[in-house]
Amino acid sequence: MSRTLAYFNKFVDPIAMDILAAAPEITPLRIAFEDDADHNWNQLAQVHGIQFMPTNETPKAWYPNREFLERCPNLLAVSSTGAGYDMIDVDACNELGIMVVNNSGANSVSVAQHVLGLALTLSKQIAQTDKAIRANPKIDRQNFIGSELTGKTIGIIGLGNIGRLVAGYVKVFGAKAIAYDPYISDADFADRGAEKVDFETLCRDADIVSINCPLNAETRGMVNARAFGFMKPTAYFITTARGGIADEDALAAALREKRIQGAGLDVFDIEPTGNADNRFVEFDNVLLSPHNAGVTYECNYNMAKAAADQWVTILRGEKPPRLKNPDVWDRYTERFAQIFGRGVAAE
Secondary structure (H helix, E strand, O other): OOEEEEEEOOOOOOHHHHHHHOOOOEEEEEEOOOOOHHHHHHHHOOOOEEEOOOHHHOOHHHOOOHHHHHOOOOOOEEEOOOOOOOOOOHHHHHHHOOEEEOOOOOOHHHHHHHHHHHHHHHHOOHHHHHHHHHHOOOOOHHHOOOOOOOOOEEEEEOOOHHHHHHHHHHHHOOOEEEEEOOOOOHHHHHHOOOEEOOHHHHHHHOOEEEEOOOOOOOOOOOEOHHHHHHOOOOOEEEEOOOOOOEOHHHHHHHHHOOOOOEEEEOOOOOOOOOOOOOHHHHOOOEEEOOOOOOOOHHHHHHHHHHHHHHHHHHHOOOOOOOEOOHHHHHHHHHHHHHHHOOOOOOO
16 A cells, blocks of 8 residues: 655755655655645545645644644654654644654754854854945954854753754864753763753853754743843853744843843744844844754755655654654554554564
8 A cells, every 4th residue: 555645845855755756655745835725635634644844934724733633534644844843733643643753963963053153153243344344434343352262151052963063063162061951861961062050050151052952841931031131241142943942022131231242043933034023133233044054955955865764764664763752652553554454563
């Protein structure tokens, strides 16, 4: 029996279709956001897997919430494009026996290098000097005195695939990495190159604070007014994770009142972002990017390849490497056998 994999609009790199074409048991099915909704729902009712596009490129009408999932009776698994899967209703997936997978690790290098780029650009005032040169016939370079990363303390919230790379990168510059992550063991902290600290200590001691954790019920709003109150007036705040982890009202207040030195923001409460709806465009000491930390040729290739490889694994009846709701496995295997007439491969 053919296994049908739906994907919205396109994979981020053609390598995915090459991989799927080499798996004759898989039938890829393109679902276009702009097509008639009834047509799309008729198609989705038949599929066994769905590959979603990034959150900020997916219309909310096509978010995989409970109502969406219940309209797909044969659905066995859903996959996010990258590491983040906050738009997927995981609780509903658990109840319905649907696996949730992501592609964590595929975008790590690109995002970690974006963190470093923001840190260097902020601390050396590169954006400000570029703007000044373009606007003035002469400038006084002493008005743009920057800071080195050497000797600074970089605070990393979330020491996963991206955070550990950030820790390694900043050490090349002679900076110290400290991190807060309640899910990493002491031994892993040492292996990942960061000193373990609590959240308040990180906020107090860091010269640069970088968010590199997922958005979930625990992390939503965790960097709030109290957290910004702990930070040094010379500190920079960077986030490349998800909007919603930092309280934007509190961040704007901290910037306006000069309680922190500046910020580098790649993610926002409202996305896609532009100058019409982004409150941070007023600040000269804030660098803005449109959630493109992971948008590189290399990252797109890695994410598409990781996604397609994992779909081949799933639809052949094997356990995927990046399963985010492992407790669903027993229920999933029952449904797999019911739909395909045979069980999954032995673990």
